[in-house]
Amino acid sequence: MTIQPASKIFIVGSGVFGISTALWLARSGYNDVTVFDMQDTKGSGYNPDAGIDSASADINKIIRFSYGEEIEYQRLAFEAAKIWEEWNIELQESRTEDLPEVLRTGSRKLWWNCGYLRMSDGAEYDAFELKTLENMKKEGIRESQFMVDNEIDIQRAEQSGWGQKLDPCNRKSKFGVHKAVLDSSGGFVVAYKSCAWAQHLATKAGVKFLLHPSKGKVVHIQATEDGKPVLEMADGTTHHGDYVVVAGGGWTPSLVPEADGLLETTAGSVSSIRLPDDRPDLWERFSPEKFPVVSWNMKTKGIYAFPITEQGVLKIGYRKTKYTNYQDIDGRRISVPKTAHVTDDKEANIPLEALEAAKDIISSNMPELTELGISSTKLCWYTDSIDNSFVVDFVPGKPRVAICSGGSGHGFKFLPILGREVVKILEGNGKQTVYGSMWQWRDSNNKIRNGLEEGEQGPRVLGKQRMANETNWSFT
Ligand SMILES: Cc1cc2nc3c(=O)[nH]c(=O)nc-3n(C[C@H](O)[C@H](O)[C@H](O)COP(=O)(O)OP(=O)(O)OC[C@H]3O[C@@H](n4cnc5c(N)ncnc54)[C@H](O)[C@@H]3O)c2cc1C
Incomplete structure (x- = not known):
């Protein structure tokens, strides 16, 4: 049993996982898709300063391609990057009056390729860095990476304009040693504007929205005798559909009891x-033009x-x-x-x-x-999730209820592309795809399960x- 173009599909949650799914469903010919959210992400433009609380409603998120052993995520991130580039152009070329309020003012740039510098206090590069560099080499993109103490890399960085971002914190002169890798393909996205843009595209593609603290808040997911989902809302109303995709972020385990033990x-x-305002020196020094995203001892200090x-x-x-x-x-x-x-x-x-x-x-x-x-x-x-990989699959024993969650701290960068893979899974083709296999419902008897065992x-x-x-x- 899988979704059909005429299916009435509900999505719970308008964060990255829900909105990307909605956009790709609508663009794949599904014309009865409704997104429910208990927060008015449209009216507020996902702005955290306007009181929206979700993982996606944030000021910025890192775009990185360094994924150590996990080359599939590295590849998907590069695919997403192409669309981030296209979105930047599309947004810049949009007529102001056609845009949601939050995108009408300020910068029209969602994706900033300012570089991502991974700094460490250690004397050696750790295994994650070395594996990432090896994978980048394998994919023919090693030139995008600069080891800050490698003479050839330093020269390449100087020649390609990345030199000033190799040591923006002056660690070499301060501490005598500076170990870091600059990923020149990385940077950040303006998170709330990116969600608002994706929501705008989904609306244009025909997705319907019900965003309201009570009318849009799902309190229970029940089923009719033939297994079709019935959403019970906080205002007492119900909605009958053919399928529901739960993309409720941190609230997902509350709505889907089966996810206990798989998600936390x-x-x-x-x-x-x-x-x-009166410190233009600092505004310049820490601008994306001058300063990259930096991480410091991700393993030990995070x-x-x-x-x-x-x-x-x-x-x-x-x-x-x-x-x-x-x-x-x-x-x-x-x-x-x-x-x-x-x-x-x-x-x-x-x-x-x-x-x-x-x-x-x-x-x-x-x-x-x-x-x-x-x-x-x-x-x-x-x-x-138990293994830091996403969870996108039908819930065992509930063939009309799917889950789309488990972002595990790295889902945002996939906003433009995630839904493409989700649609394949909802259409029943997931197990034949790389991502469908990775994201399928799973269990683990491992003693250590990403901290969930605690x-x-x-x-x-x-x-x-x-x-x-x-x-x-x-x-x-
Ligand atoms: C601190 C932090 C830093 C991160 N940094 C990065 C980063 O640098 N790069 C990166 O790629 N990723 C990053 N991530 C991960 C990324 O932000 C998440 O993977 C992604 O935003 C998750 O989106 P989501 O749609 O699953 O959840 P959310 O964004 O939380 O959205 C869930 C939505 O569901 C709605 N909802 C929940 N329950 C109900 C209900 N019962 N009824 C109606 N609506 C409901 C909520 O109101 C909310 O709008 C980070 C995450 C965090 C928390």
């Missing part, structure tokens, strides 16, 4: 520093920072520890988001250890920003952390 909702910690946004905000992400929040949901103990705006239980702060890590990357690598202090923090909720007893539970507050934001 966890939080990354985000801090930011707002540059003052910390990264972006060039500034057009509003002058520099974002720092911490992913070494991903926090859980176990609650009772319909009689089950599962981890669910706890956000600043959307959830009943609110949280605007981040754990102190995450804030300290953010301050550490700044003090060690961008000390000119310490006088400004941190200006805001937030938790951003991932949906991790559950509520583990050390990452949010309630067990010492939380930071504004008094911790200054560097003194």
